[in-house]
Amino acid sequence: MAPIPNPKVLFAAYPAGYPDVKKDFKYDTSESIDLETAPLNGGFLTKTLYLSVDPYMRGRMNVGGWALGSLFEGYGISEVLRSETDKVKKGDILYASTKFQAYQVWPADAKVRILPKTSEIPYSVYMGAAGxxxxxxxxxxxxxxxxxxxxxxxxxxxxxxxxxxxxxxxxxxxxxxxxxxxxxxxxxxxxxxxxxxxxxxxxxxxxxxxxxxxxxxxxxxxxxxxxxxxxxxxxxxxxxxxxxxxxxxxxxxxxxxxxxxxxxxxxxxxxxxxxxxxxxTYAAQYSDEFYATVPKMIAEGKIKYSEDVTEGLEHAPDALVKVLKGENKGKAVVKVA
Amino acid sequence: MAPIPNPKVLFAAYPAGYPDVKKDFKYDTSESIDLETAPLNGGFLTKTLYLSVDPYMRGRMNVGGWALGSLFEGYGISEVLRSETDKVKKGDILYASTKFQAYQVWPADAKVRILPKTSEIPYSVYMGAAGxxxxxxxxxxxxxxxxxxxxxxxxxxxxxxxxxxxxxxxxxxxxxxxxxxxxxxxxxxxxxxxxxxxxxxxxxxxxxxxxxxxxxxxxxxxxxxxxxxxxxxxxxxxxxxxxxxxxxxxxxxxxxxxxxxxxxxxxxxxxxxxxxxxxxTYAAQYSDEFYATVPKMIAEGKIKYSEDVTEGLEHAPDALVKVLKGENKGKAVVKVA
Structure with missing residues (x-):
């Protein structure tokens, strides 16, 4: 299989006030990846399905936060395409801190949560109400x-x-x-x-x-x-x-x-x-209780949620600025694939 | 025994900014008391020895705090002159929330702390470092x-x-x-x-x-x-x-x-x-621990204290204003008798 494009969103400049979609971000399509042969070094390869944009990201865009030129990162949902570790297997759906890129190779010890196969709620909700x-x-x-x-x-x-x-x-x-x-x-x-x-x-x-x-x-x-x-x-x-x-x-x-x-x-x-x-800070103390309670409450309709879906990785910066301006209705998610 | 004067300090007006000693307080000498015959109604009679002036009092001097015309009140040290209750007896030295008046009749259920007879620290310190x-x-x-x-x-x-x-x-x-x-x-x-x-x-x-x-x-x-x-x-x-x-x-x-x-x-x-x-708020939880620890540390010289003593009940307002202006050196106390 021939290499295919692996586009990504980079952090390009420190914003003055609200981020400027054209100036402060860069949508970079120069990289490519061969999904069958890319070396995994004992880790695994994923395809990014959804990415989350959230207000806290604005804080990372100040001096002292993310480095200029680095990849954007946030919570995301990915599907495992290939794996060289027993920790995850092909087809697993993962929730993890994820690069803003179409495909990603992870080390074996990456911190990810494998979502239930028969989840009664859409996977994207694991970035919102259940995330x-x-x-x-x-x-x-x-x-x-x-x-x-x-x-x-x-x-x-x-x-x-x-x-x-x-x-x-x-x-x-x-x-x-x-x-x-x-x-x-x-x-x-x-x-x-x-x-x-x-x-x-x-x-x-x-x-x-x-x-x-x-x-x-x-x-x-x-x-x-x-x-x-x-x-x-x-x-x-x-x-x-x-x-x-x-x-x-x-x-x-x-x-x-x-x-x-x-x-x-x-x-x-x-x-x-x-x-x-x-x-x-509270993950160790409350995560198990949370995952045992909240997805069930959502599935039963006891907790409602709404999503504001933006299609396409290239529009992730627009989705973030919309959140920062309070223009989103419901949890802002970016559908990548 | 003939009645003797029982002077008191009243709260006269809401201050604008720092309290005005002449305008916002009134030293009232119109009342008198017969120490032998004043009715106690089952309670007890005390002579005020020391009164404490503290920054929090300024908050009580705003609308919603003390009523205009009411007696000033604060922590004080008093000596029991007569008693009709078993709770305290003649000669006891008390620490309690005390009216700014030379003599005071208390109900039997008044909340007071009887200080140790053989205290190794001066009684006034029970209004400061030990109070x-x-x-x-x-x-x-x-x-x-x-x-x-x-x-x-x-x-x-x-x-x-x-x-x-x-x-x-x-x-x-x-x-x-x-x-x-x-x-x-x-x-x-x-x-x-x-x-x-x-x-x-x-x-x-x-x-x-x-x-x-x-x-x-x-x-x-x-x-x-x-x-x-x-x-x-x-x-x-x-x-x-x-x-x-x-x-x-x-x-x-x-x-x-x-x-x-x-x-x-x-x-x-x-x-x-x-x-x-x-x-x-924390008295019930920590008072016993405090009284078991701090007076001892003071007596042993492990905790030092300094006092700024003002003589005479009539000068209590000056002492308070001095505290509010940060001009006192050490705990401000008023020696009444």
């Missing part, structure tokens, strides 16, 4: 949020990949849920599809007033930082918990443009806890 | 800070009543300690008397640079908020903990004058925890 964003929601809510039935929770970017899961897990665990989002469409989705108790468009409503009407909050799952975090601090109940998961309002700002949080004062007398979290 | 400020340091450091030998800690208002204890407990527990304070005198005191590892005058040095030179911090014991908290956030190590104990830089500010914290962003990737605390 990293779902784990972020589950681990953050459990480990930092310490939720109790009857408590109130506020979720920002509630219609986003992480937010949707936080909303639905919180409802399933007996909490009252209020969510903020950036369009009236998404407000409808939150109320009618996810059935949360209250939702508002932060662009047209006052976060402070909406939280006041809701009667204060015990937990805030923060995906945005900025003025929303400040309003949440003011609305926290005694012994409230804030899960600091993302600061999307700041990812594309220069430090001097950043909004300053004024309500840390109230953390003292309300004894509020605010804690940053990265999903991998 | 609420000491407990604040001990409880906050233990419960929120989770200190481990070899870690680094930054303490703001390190020469203050709480700060001094945090510094010394942290040293005793094997941590490296850097402290900030507001004068060169106090820097000398921290280095030469409390023997901490580094200290600086925040008015003449850059907090950010001093923390950088020190090599980052694992714990920050925050007594001030504002730009110091922001610099500390930037200097936190991975999995750092911030004990939010006081925001003295903001107590005398209007909300619109407040400094905005810009570095909450870094809490995410460093997974920093920041938690507000009030001393009473």
């Amino acid at each position: 990293m964003p779902g784990q972020t929601a589950y681990f953050g809510l459990k480990a930092v949020g310490d939720p109790k039935a009857g408590e109130s929770i506020f979720v920002s970017t509630a219609a986003g990949a992480v937010g949707q899961l936080v909303c639905q897990l919180a409802k399933a665990w007996g909490l009252r849920v209020i969510g903020s989002t950036g369009s009236d469409d998404k407000v409808e989705f939150l109320l009618n599809e996810l059935k949360i108790d209250a939702a508002f468009n932060y662009k047209t409503a006052s976060t402070a007033e909406e939280l006041k009407k809701f009667g204060g909050i015990d937990i805030y799952f923060d995906n945005v930082g900025g003025p929303t975090l400040d309003a949440a601090l003011d609305a926290m109940n005694k012994f409230g918990r804030i899960i600091v998961c993302g600061h999307i309002s700041m990812y594309n700002q220069k430090p001097e443009e950043r909004y300053g949080i004024k309500n840390t004062y109230s953390m003292i007398y309300k004894e509020v806890k605010m804690q940053g979290m990265l999903v991998n | 609420m400020p000491g407990q604040t340091a001990y409880f906050g450091l233990k419960a929120v800070g989770d200190p481990k030998a070899g870690e680094s800690i930054f303490v703001s208002t390190a020469a203050g009543a709480v700060g001094q204890l945090v510094c010394q407990l942290a040293k005793a527990w094997g941590l490296r300690v850097i402290g900030s304070t507001g004068s060169d005198d106090k820097v000398e005191f921290l280095l030469n008397e409390l023997k901490i590892d580094a200290a600086f005058n925040y008015k003449t040095a850059s907090t950010a640079e001093e923390l950088k030179k020190f090599g980052g911090i694992d714990i920050y014991f925050d007594n001030v908020g504002g730009p110091t908290l922001d610099a500390a956030l930037d200097a936190m190590n991975k999995f750092g903990r911030i004990i939010v104990c006081g925001h003295i830089s903001m107590y005398n500010q209007k909300p619109e004058e407040r400094y905005g914290i810009k570095n909450t962003y870094s809490m995410i990737y460093k997974e920093v925890k920041m938690q507000g605390m009030l001393v009473n």
Whole structure:
């Protein structure tokens, strides 16, 4: 079999503000691969099926993050084409941190998760509700949020990949849920599809007033930082918990443009806890519980999900910028093959 | 015996900025008491020996705190003159939340701590290193800070009543300690008397640079908020903990004058925890341990303390304003009798 193209997406330049699809990325088609003869050195060869684009990637695109010229990388779903290790075999479907490239050769000790053959949910969902964003929601809510039935929770970017899961897990665990989002469409989705108790468009409503009407909050799952975090601090109940998961309002700002949080004062007398979290920190503790619970809840329709699919590896940069601007509806995934 | 004057300090007006000794307080000498015949209704009568003035009092002087016209109240040391309850007896020395008045009649179920008769430390120290400020340091450091030998800690208002204890407990527990304070005198005191590892005058040095030179911090014991908290956030190590104990830089500010914290962003990737605390929350858990440990460490000279004594109940307001302006050297106490 003759070599075929193995296109890839490279990180080309540090963005100023929102990434520029033409300037900051490079879609490189110069490489090719022979799928039958490419040396595996004891490892395995995969074909990339899906790639995930997520807000955290913007942080990697700053100085100190990814090296210029390196391949983009993110969570992905791949199919094994050939293998020289017992760890995986031809036909296995893998979930792993994956290069943004059509085909990839992995070392034998690569950290991958083999997905169930008879999964009742589409494989792409293992990058969303049943993947990293779902784990972020589950681990953050459990480990930092310490939720109790009857408590109130506020979720920002509630219609986003992480937010949707936080909303639905919180409802399933007996909490009252209020969510903020950036369009009236998404407000409808939150109320009618996810059935949360209250939702508002932060662009047209006052976060402070909406939280006041809701009667204060015990937990805030923060995906945005900025003025929303400040309003949440003011609305926290005694012994409230804030899960600091993302600061999307700041990812594309220069430090001097950043909004300053004024309500840390109230953390003292309300004894509020605010804690940053990265999903991998809690993987050892909660992964088994997560995979035993969440895919089943999704299959049974107890957790709904929505996807925003972009077709073609070459459009991955567009998909990422769309996420950073909040224009995606549901979990953003790139269908590669 | 004839009635004698029973002077008291009243809260007269909400301060704008720093309290005004003449306008916001009232020293009222109109009341009198007959120490032999005053009805006790099953309770007991005390003579106030010492009263404590502390930064937290400024928070109570805002709308929503103390009622205008009410008596000032704070931790104090009193001697029992007469008692109709078995709980305390004549001659007992009590530590309790105490009215700012020369004599006081208490109900039988008042929450007081009887101090040991043969204390090896002066009774006034039970309002400082061995009292609420000491407990604040001990409880906050233990419960929120989770200190481990070899870690680094930054303490703001390190020469203050709480700060001094945090510094010394942290040293005793094997941590490296850097402290900030507001004068060169106090820097000398921290280095030469409390023997901490580094200290600086925040008015003449850059907090950010001093923390950088020190090599980052694992714990920050925050007594001030504002730009110091922001610099500390930037200097936190991975999995750092911030004990939010006081925001003295903001107590005398209007909300619109407040400094905005810009570095909450870094809490995410460093997974920093920041938690507000009030001393009473941890009393049930840690009080016995505290009273079994700290007075002994003080008596043995392992914990040093300094006091800033103001004589006379009528000067209590001056003593409080001095504390709020950072002009006291050591724990501010008012000697009443």
